[in-house]
Structure formats: C-alpha cells, structure tokens
Amino acid sequence: MNNRNLECQSGFDDCADFKFCFRSGVWSDIGNWQYMEDEHVLVDDLEDYLAQFVKEKLLNYIVSDVAFPIAVEEAVQHAYLETDAPFANACSLNNALSSGTTAITILILAREIFVANAGDCRVVLCRRGKAIEMSRDHKTHVERSRIEALGGYIYDGYLNGYLSVARAFENWHIEGLKGVNCPLIAEPEVRRAVLTLDDEFMIIGCDGFWDIFTNESAVAFARRILQQHNDLEQCSHDLVDNLQDSSQVSTLAMRSLLFGPPPRLFPRFMARRCMHFEKQL
Template identity: 30%
Template sequence: MTGREILLKMKEKVGLGSSDPDSGKGKSKMSKNITHGFHLVKGKSHHPMEDYVVAQFKQVDDHELGLFAIFDGHLSHDVPNYLRSHLFENILKEPDFWTETEKAIRKAYRITDDKILEKAVDFGKGGSTAVTAILINGQKLVVANVGDSRAVICKNGVAKQLSIDHEPSMERESIEERGGFVSNFPGDVPRVDGQLAVARAFGDKSLKKHLSSEPHITVEPIDDETEFIILASDGLWKVMSNQEAADCIREIKDARSAAKLLTEEALNRKSSDDISCIVVRFR
C-alpha cells in the first residue's frame, strides 16, 4: 500500500472519506441545510504537507455533532496527524462535555498536549497549531484555538472572527514571565526565543517552558442570520482579510467548491504556505 493510500484510509477512518484525500464534502442528517466541504493545497516548501483536517458529522446518543478542525504543523507532520486522530476523541471522552463544554475542551487540550510531549522522542521537536469547531445539534458552535489557524463566521454578509491569532508580540509579557523572549529582527516576524512565530501551540517540547497550549474559546449561536463559517490555516489568512474571504465565497452554494475557491484565491495572491480550508454552510 502506498503512502497516499494509507493516508486515504486514515482519513476515511476519521470521517474524511473521498476519492481525493485533499478534498471532500458532507452534510448533516439532522438538517439538510447544513453542509460542509474542505480543500487542501501543499505549499511551495520542500517538506511534506503538514496541514491536516477533520470534517465530519457524528451521532452521539440523541445528538448530532459537527466536528471540524484545521491542524497546521511546523517542523512536523506527526503532531498534527496525532491531533487529527485524538483531539476530538479526548474532548468527547470528558464527562463534563455536555454540561460544561468549555471546561471539557480546555482539559482535553491540556491532556492531548501532555501526551504529545510524552511522545516527543518519536515525534521530534516540532508542533502544531489548532482550530477546532464543534457544532452541537446545528444550534450552537463552540470554537477553540491555539496558534494562528483561524475561524470566521459570516452573518448577513458580515465576517466575524471567532478565534484569536496567538502572536508572540501580543503575548510578550507572559512569554518573558516564563523566562523566554520575543525576537523582532528586521524583515522577519516576531518569534518566541527567535524560533517560533506563534505564542501558543501543541508540542514544541524544547520551547514548552515559554509556550502555552491553553485554548481561546468562543461560543456562538447559530441563528437565521448565519450563512457559513470558514476554518483555515494561516496560508489563507496571510493574504486575505476575514471580510475578503467571506465576500469571495458568499454566492458559492456548494461548500467544497467554496473551500477550493478560497485556496485558489490564496494561491493567486502568492501565498506560499500550505493552505487548508473548511467551509460549513447553513443555508
């Protein structure tokens, strides 16, 4: 079995079945109006693709959960791959998930990061950002993120960011309190200890003393004004604003076509990074 075939099998296992492992679509059984699509494009770097996605609807007891995530690895494909296979599993295992969802997500993020750090000998020194979105019964959206992969919701044509880009310059004080520093060399972005361009991430054991994996969490109601959400890695957001992305796909009814159009537009704007995009439509 080739590496690509193995990857396809793994993606099918977590609900990403498609003849093309880099593109796919699905729909809610609870509401025919809710659909999703995703598309991934490898960047121009010489290392293997380090972005991974989850996009699926899952029945849990009498509930339907939409599980969507972008994991953007750096110096590693092992860490984002591990997150794809285990993060949602760990979240849903938390006994408080239905009653104290935010608390359960924070705990699961911490447990998952601890497991990754235990496996650092196997995984190497890399890490990954994450943005996760859990759609509960088509009515409530819970978004969590570490790093600079981003979630944006569009209501009545207006884009609203639901995640926070955890940039080193924004968290300089907490990084320095942990004994680290933020470099700011001319021509380069701010970096933790002169290395990492995000202030929060999974993994990165060598920098962990100065990094956080504590997620920012937002709860957003899904109402009649909600049109779609976009989850994407920074390969998209480096070249497009939230509103530009929303405007780009507002008239595209097919979610996978919308995700593909966003990646193509990012490439047209000279993005050289890996680009991963999920679109969930509500109309």
C-alpha cells in the same frame, strides 16, 4: 484563559423549532512548500506526525471527557492538554523527536457554537454578509505580557527566537520553551456563540490562508461563489485556488461550513428613464 461569548442579538428564540442543515467542503494545497503540513477533520454527527495525531485523537478526548457536554469549555481545555501530554513523555525518552502544530476546533451543539483555538488558525463567521472573527490568532505580540511574565522573550516576532505563535502543541524538544512556567502553552482559548437565522456559513483556515485573505475579502468571495453554484467543495477549492498566484503562499488548508441555504442575491431594479425629444422647427 479568556472566554468570550458572542451573544445572539436577533429574535432567534421566536424560531425555536428551526433546524439548521449543516454541509461542509474542504480543500488544501501544498503551495510553495516541499511537503504538506496541514491536516483537517470533520465529524458531522457526534453520534509519526503531530498534526496527524491531533487529527485522530483530539475530538475523541473532547467527547469522552467527564465534563462533556455539560461544561464544553472545560472539556475542550482538558482535551487539548491531554493531547499534548504524550509528546512530553515521548521527547523525554527520545531527544531526536521534534514536531509541533497548531489546532482549531469547532463544536456545534444544537444552536451553540464553541470555537477552541491554540495557534494561528482562524474561524470567521458570515452573519448576513458581515465577517465576524470567531477566534484570535495567538501571535507572539498578542501575548507579549504573558510570555514575558514567564521569562520568555520575543525576537524578531518569534517566541524565544523559534516560533511565530505563543500557543501550540508539542515543541517539547526546544529547551525552555515548554513545560511548567514556560511561555509556550497548548491551552486553547474558547469562544462561544449562538447561531441565528442570519448566520450563513463559516470559513476555517490555516495561517497560510489568512496571510493572504482578510476576513472581509474571504467572506465576500465565498458568498459570491456560493450564490453561483451552492457547492461547498468547489467554494473551498476556488478560495484556495484564488491564492495560487501569490508568491507568499505556504501550505494551505481551509474548510467552509454552511448552515442553511446559500445567501440569495437580490437583483437591483434598474431605474428606467423616459426621455422625450422634441424637434425644434
């Protein structure tokens, strides 16, 4: 697993007493699909489908791990694998079981953010208007070397011809895809960042959201909307609603998380030109 730290480059230590105010908004849409696949859960204060199981269990596994909160990355790794394990046992007893999901987790402890990802959901941070990718999509081509080293292959972009991602929960029902020395894993990639006074909000979206929006366009759109009404629920709705005209839309789920007041829009000062006309005689 690769850990990546995004170090704080601003003078945040000069503002040690600064306290962030967290607010969130969420919106999801079924898109062109017959049923909703995506789930989400948010806990603002840490005091018969797999997505539903992960939603209910994963956070509990993280905070109850013996390594938490001293070694957050280790606790998250344990929790992801612990969440995945029951489905291996269930599938061994019932061959008819088939389910799978990706997941992304954001933990905010004081000024630190930990983003754990297994699959193709994505978190993008807005830092003074700039889009910073806080997670990596685990598409098959990204992890080709690891997949092939474990005897897997990529066919037309799909892992062993089945999945478009290289990391996910469950899918134990597909022979040769998951297990010891198999190419599909549930181990998350964890990234850490330190909040700064320049950090405005984060956008968390599933693959259907990011198939249409680029990081930069999503941040620019959300920033403009928040400047208008400062309503995160409405912002999330507007982001998803903006995609509805696209024929490429699948199921959608996204969440926006605000760290402080909305970014201020400073009006441009209009330069005035004084023009003097003299009538020629």
